[in-house]
Amino acid sequence: MITLYHFLILGALVFSIGLYGALAKRSAVAVLMGVELMLNAVNINLLAFDRYLNPGSLSGNIFAIFVIVVAASEVAVGLALIINIYRDRLTTNVDEFDWLKW
Amino acid sequence: MTNPIIFWLITILVVGSALAVVLLRNIVHSALFLIVTFVGVSGLYILLQADFLAAVQLLVYAGAVAILIVFGVMLTVRGDIKNSNMFNSYKLSGGIVALVFFLIVERIILKTDWVLSTAAMPESTVGPIADSLLGNFVIPFEVAAVLLLVAMVGAILLARGEGKPQ
Secondary structure: OOOOHHHHHHHHHHHHHHHHHHHHEEEEHHHHHHHHHHHHHHHHHHHHHHHHHHOOOOOHHHHHHHHHHHHHHHHHHHHHHHHHHHHOOOOEEEEHHOOOOO | OOOOOHHHHHHHHHHHHHHHHHOOOHHHHHHHHHHHHHHHHHHHHHOOOOHHHHHHHHHHHHHHHHHHHHHHHHHHOOOHHOOOOOOOOOOHEEEEEOOOOOOOOHHHHHHHOOOOOOOOOOOOOHHHHHHHHHHOOHHHHHHHHHHHHHHHHHHHHHOOOOEEEE
16 A cells, blocks of 8 residues: 655655765766756655645646746756866866855 | 656656766766656656647657757767766865755655645546636746747757858
8 A cells, every 4th residue: 555655755855865965976967967867856755745635726736837947947047057067177076166265 | 656666666767867967977877868868757747647748758868858958969960979077176165055955845745734635636647638728727828838939949940050151
């Protein structure tokens, strides 16, 4: 018997894996991948709430659509920023993006 | 009702490939396993009876976002591709933060009394979603359209670079 708890714990697990990737990876593209994993985990949670708590309204589905829209534009802008910085610095390592430090 | 065997198979697929995304040392392999994760998550959506979102997940994530990330890898990574996805100096502390976060959230989920509903999902979710998007949620829907346009124009301007004729 699969219940809401299974889906929520799975979402929390995927979110934690994505958080680890976003915190501990050196490449900026890998950090973006971690953020994508976290957004997917949030969508799993939204749809699980929709299915088990309030199945008629479908508001979880609507919110998941907006999350997907924001994720798509975030990836496009993020990659454009990474490519722009790469052209300037010839690196995508986030620990070398340190020229705002003094 | 959800079939437990299918759920556990998809869970193993999703968690395993998500771990592969984070732990593999070759960033191209990470990007490919990211696509596997997205396809597995769309299987979860089918289990949750969100058929429209499963299709959107396949089209937008496994199709568009993953290809964008592969583009990002191909346009930037230099040097030894075998060691292109290394950890930075927060390998240990980041792991502790993620683990503590997971334990806290897991405790909260198990301690909460969810008010479950026994009502059935609609037979097809496409029609009701369309009614909501063009009814109650029409303002966020239009704002999302503007956001996509602005993000697209901004991404083109940023990636083109200033002052350099194409």
